[in-house]
Amino acid sequence: MSTVAVVGAGAMGEAIVAGMLAKGWTPADLVLAVRREEHAVALREAYGVEVTDAVSATAKADVVLVGVKPVDVPGVLGEIGPHLRPDALVVSLAVGLTTSALEAALPAGTPVARVMPNTPAQVGAGVSVISAGTYCDDTRLAVVDEIMSAVGTVVRLPEKLQDAAGAVSGSGPAYVFLAIEALVEAGVHLGLPRTTSTELAVQTFAGAARLAAETGEHPAVLRERVTSPGGTTAAGLRQLEERGLRAAFLAAAEAARDRSREIGG
Numbered sequence: 001m002s003t004v005a006v007v008g009a010g011a012m013g014e015a016i017v018a019g020m021l022a023k024g025w026t027p028a029d030l031v032l033a034v035r036r037e038e039h040a041v042a043l044r045e046a047y048g049v050e051v052t053d054a055v056s057a058t059a060k061a062d063v064v065l066v067g068v069k070p071v072d073v074p075g076v077l078g079e080i081g082p083h084l085r086p087d088a089l090v091v092s093l094a095v096g097l098t099t100s101a102l103e104a105a106l107p108a109g110t111p112v113a114r115v116m117p118n119t120p121a122q123v124g125a126g127v128s129v130i131s132a133g134t135y136c137d138d139t140r141l142a143v144v145d146e147i148m149s150a151v152g153t154v155v156r157l158p159e160k161l162q163d164a165a166g167a168v169s170g171s172g173p174a175y176v177f178l179a180i181e182a183l184v185e186a187g188v189h190l191g192l193p194r195t196t197s198t199e200l201a202v203q204t205f206a207g208a209a210r211l212a213a214e215t216g217e218h219p220a221v222l223r224e225r226v227t228s229p230g231g232t233t234a235a236g237l238r239q240l241e242e243r244g245l246r247a248a249f250l251a252a253a254e255a256a257r258d259r260s261r262e263i264g265g
């Protein structure tokens with residue numbers, strides 16, 4: 001197995017570390033780098049992994065997973081570039097940043113891959129979109145696939161679709177959480193105790209998503225099965241349509257895609 005350095009073990013980076021350890025990697029396969037010492041102490045305690053600085057972690061790794069915010073990526077790449085092992089692979093989680101921009105910030109010929117993960121990775125239910133840069137061959141992309149498979153499903157896409165994919169699956173959990181929150185509040189408005197309304201709404205989203213995933217049926221067909229002619233669901237759906245639910249999702253996805261392109265420069 002490869003030695004994997006995770007530079008920037010925040011929400012996404014830590015989820016990947018936890019998932020890898022749960023799926024058979026050992027602490028010796030991992031080396032982490034974070035900025036704050038108290039964070040390093042917490043990570044060592046939680047996972048028994050080595051936590052050091054970005055340069056030392058990079059020097060030990062076959063794969064360097066960069067999990068810092070997009071604005072911090074150029075600085076990190078400039079710092080670690082001279083210390084990469086020959087043939088080491090750099091994997092970026094950053095939204096927007098293209099593999100060509102990443103390659104330009106690294107020594108010439110560095111293999112690079114771009115990943116768009118999402119936070120359900122924290123419970124092993126993520127979906128990651130992966131794309132190879134110019135020097136990342138199939139064997140290396142298979143390593144990225146293996147790592148990200150530890151936290152959920154993996155979809156390989158041409159890089160030109162990464163901004164769109166990020167708008168759906170990268171940001172998507174936030175749209176879903178907002179929708180859950182709104183349904184909980186609606187239930188409270190109708191008189192349900194808040195804990196009951198939360199349980200009903202969360203289980204409904206989880207169950208509906210599982211039904212769609214396991215049956216593979218078109219969502220419209222599944223929706224029709226809930227909607228009796230002249231019934232309660234039809235009355236509710238009419239309100240969602242009249243209030244522009246579809247248009248709202250389309251506008252949200254376009255805005256997220258455009259912001260991703262803007263971040264990428």
Ligand SMILES: NC(=O)C1=CN([C@@H]2O[C@H](COP(=O)(O)OP(=O)(O)OC[C@H]3O[C@@H](n4cnc5c(N)ncnc54)[C@H](O)[C@@H]3O)[C@@H](O)[C@H]2O)C=CC1
Nearest residue numbers: 008010011012033034035067068069070093094095117170
């Ligand atoms: N949070 C999300 O839902 C998603 C995030 N992403 C991408 O993942 C990346 C990370 O995002 P989050 O995990 O949400 O951010 P985060 O802020 O939770 O984690 C970033 C971590 O990097 C550390 N850090 C910053 N500079 C560092 C350096 N020089 N050396 C070592 N550590 C350093 C920070 O202290 C922090 O712990 C971003 O580029 C983002 O675009 C992609 C998809 C989804």
Ligand SMILES: O=C(O)[C@@H]1CCC=N1
Nearest residue numbers: 094095166170171172
């Ligand atoms: O909001 C963001 O910029 C990050 C990338 C995708 C999800 N969260």
